Amino acid sequence: EPEVTQTPSHQVTQMGQEVILRCVPISNHLYFYWYRQILGQKVEFLVSFYNNEISEKSEIFDDQFSVERPDGSNFTLKIRSTKLEDSAMYFCASSPGTGAHTDTQYFGPGTRLTVL
Amino acid sequence: AQSVTQLDSHVSVSEGTPVLLRCNYSSSYSPSLFWYVQHPNKGLQLLLKYTSAATLVKGINGFEAEFKKSETSFHLTKPSAHMSDAAEYFCVVIHKAAGNKLTFGGGTRVLVKP
Numbered sequence: 001e002p003e004v005t006q007t008p009s010h011q012v013t014q015m016g017q018e019v020i021l022r023c024v025p026i027s028n029h030l031y032f033y034w035y036r037q038i039l040g041q042k043v044e045f046l047v048s049f050y051n052n053e054i055s056e057k058s059e060i061f062d063d064q065f066s067v068e069r070p071d072g073s074n075f076t077l078k079i080r081s082t083k084l085e086d087s088a089m090y091f092c093a094s095s096p097g098t099g100a101h102t103d104t105q106y107f108g109p110g111t112r113l114t115v116l
Numbered sequence: 117a118q119s120v121t122q123l124d125s126h127v128s129v130s131e132g133t134p135v136l137l138r139c140n141y142s143s144s145y146s147p148s149l150f151w152y153v154q155h156p157n158k159g160l161q162l163l164l165k166y167t168s169a170a171t172l173v174k175g176i177n178g179f180e181a182e183f184k185k186s187e188t189s190f191h192l193t194k195p196s197a198h199m200s201d202a203a204e205y206f207c208v209v210i211h212k213a214a215g216n217k218l219t220f221g222g223g224t225r226v227l228v229k230p
Contacts, residue, residue: 004159031216042222043160043206048215056215091160095216103148103216109159 002026004108006092012114013082021077021111023092030097032075033105034067036060036088043091049075050097082115089113118143120190120207122221129197130229137192137224139207149190150208150218151181160206166190177201202228 005024013019025032034046047057049067066078075094079086089112093105123138141147151163164175171183177200181192190207207221 033216033218035218043218043220045217045219048217050215054215056217058217093160103210103212104150104162104165105216105218106162107152107160 004092004094004106006090006108006111008111009109010112010114012116015084015115016081019079019082019113021079021090021092021113023075023077023108024073025075025092025094026096026106027073028096029094029106031055031095031105032067032069033093033095034077035091035093035107037091037110038085038088046077079113082113084115087113087115118147118209118211119219120149120209120221122205122207122224124224125222126225126227128227128229131199132196135192135194135197135201135226137205137207137226139190139192139221140188141190141207141209142188143209146185148210148212149181149183150210151175151179151190151192152206152208152220153203154206154223155203163192163205197226197228199228199230202226 007022032049037043047061048055064080068076089110091110092108095105119142121140148167150165152160164173166173166183174180179194204223204225208218211217
């Protein structure tokens with residue numbers, strides 16, 4: 001069964017450094033998403049991406065964040081200058097956009113980001 | 117604005133007994149609702165979803181949920197808990213007009229005692 005994959009599983013970085021979190025969505029899915037979960041808190045929406053542009057973003061997704069689909073398979077989240085409060089589990093998801101399960105989002109296993 | 121509230125942060129059950137996880141939603145129109153499960157150190161797995169086709173929805177691993185508009189509820193149940201059901205469960209609503217963003221409830225952590 002196809003699945004969303006994410007790399008790395010763990011990332012440790014120094015405050016102020018740039019990080020890139022990588023995701024490979026399910027092939028032929030059209031919508032892509034990033035969420036995060038700070039330890040002990042709710043899962044929060046960051047951004048949705050469709051047709052090579054952002055379709056929705058949250059207040060969390062400020063100028064320090066960016067997303068990109070550099071080729072036909074990868075979907076990346078970049079944090080330009082990490083802060084301590086960016087430490088969280090980051091989840092990538094994708095949804096088909098068509099068919100019976102058009103809006104069902106399938107999640108990757110997550111990347112745990114620790115900012116020191 | 118749409119939101120979901122999970123009424124219990126923790127639920128403890130004995131193996132073989134029923135499980136009930138409660139979720140209430142708030143929406144100005146008929147929502148699409150989901151239950152996801154997160155096992156320790158794993159990602160989020162879809163259990164089931166409601167999209168107005170039928171009010172009783174069956175999911176994987178013996179779980180089901182009933183959409184009750186009069187009570188604005190979408191409770192998750194399973195007749196007989198298994199040790200492997202120990203996990204955190206999330207009730208989720210989708211905002212189709214906002215880029216399909218999902219809003220998660222606070223989660224219910226299920227402990228299954230032998």
